[in-house]
Amino acid sequence: MNGKKKGQVLTNSNVSSLVIDELCDQARGQNATIACFYFDFAARKEQSPTSVLGALLKQLVWGLEAIPKEISLAYQDQKNAIGGRGPQLEDMVRMLYTAASEKPTIICIDALDECEARYRARLLGSLNEILQRSPGTRMFVTGRPHIEAEVGKRLHGRGTSIHVTPREDDIIRYIQSKLDEDATPDAMDSSLKVDILRKIPEDISEM
Numbered sequence: 001m002n003g004k005k006k007g008q009v010l011t012n013s014n015v016s017s018l019v020i021d022e023l024c025d026q027a028r029g030q031n032a033t034i035a036c037f038y039f040d041f042a043a044r045k046e047q048s049p050t051s052v053l054g055a056l057l058k059q060l061v062w063g064l065e066a067i068p069k070e071i072s073l074a075y076q077d078q079k080n081a082i083g084g085r086g087p088q089l090e091d092m093v094r095m096l097y098t099a100a101s102e103k104p105t106i107i108c109i110d111a112l113d114e115c116e117a118r119y120r121a122r123l124l125g126s127l128n129e130i131l132q133r134s135p136g137t138r139m140f141v142t143g144r145p146h147i148e149a150e151v152g153k154r155l156h157g158r159g160t161s162i163h164v165t166p167r168e169d170d171i172i173r174y175i176q177s178k179l180d181e182d183a184t185p186d187a188m189d190s191s192l193k194v195d196i197l198r199k200i201p202e203d204i205s206e207m
Helices: 012-028 049-062 069-080 089-100 117-133 145-154 168-180 190-203
Strands: 033-038 105-110 137-141
Touching: 012 033, 012 105, 012 137, 033 049, 049 089, 049 105, 049 117, 069 089, 089 105, 089 117, 105 117, 117 137, 117 145, 168 190
Parallel strands: 033 105, 105 137
Antiparallel strands: none
């Protein structure tokens, strides 16, 4: 990736953040709106398709000058429902493509592989429907290679894959930078540091 500062080490999340920052900068001058969601392994059970789409919807609506009438009516209907039932997945999909149709939209999803498998199929199906109904919408998705085939299938081939693989010297530099930030440097002798810098790059899995 161009523009990396000398000595700067990029992890996958760093790369995603840089891409999203660049998209946000471009969107400001093009009357476009961007919504982002970062999957977290520790919270994967709570990150259901409905909650993910709800988070994206809030961001898209925030970027609009006015809330579309269809979305206002949908929320009003939910408030009037018995027990104040929250919007269902199909409601979220409908509201999302309504909001996305207001102006050019980019939806960014980071670490999709951290989404539970039982949720991922429904989420990708929902995103595919949004792409179908909102031609001006684009998506940027990151994840490990093992979900590539599933993403291609669920999005009906609407995508281009770019593989980013860390080199051994990148991994070593990243580990060294973290060792240099150690708040208790005296707790680790030079021999242990050497072992860490040798062993982890040997055993690390593809990221």
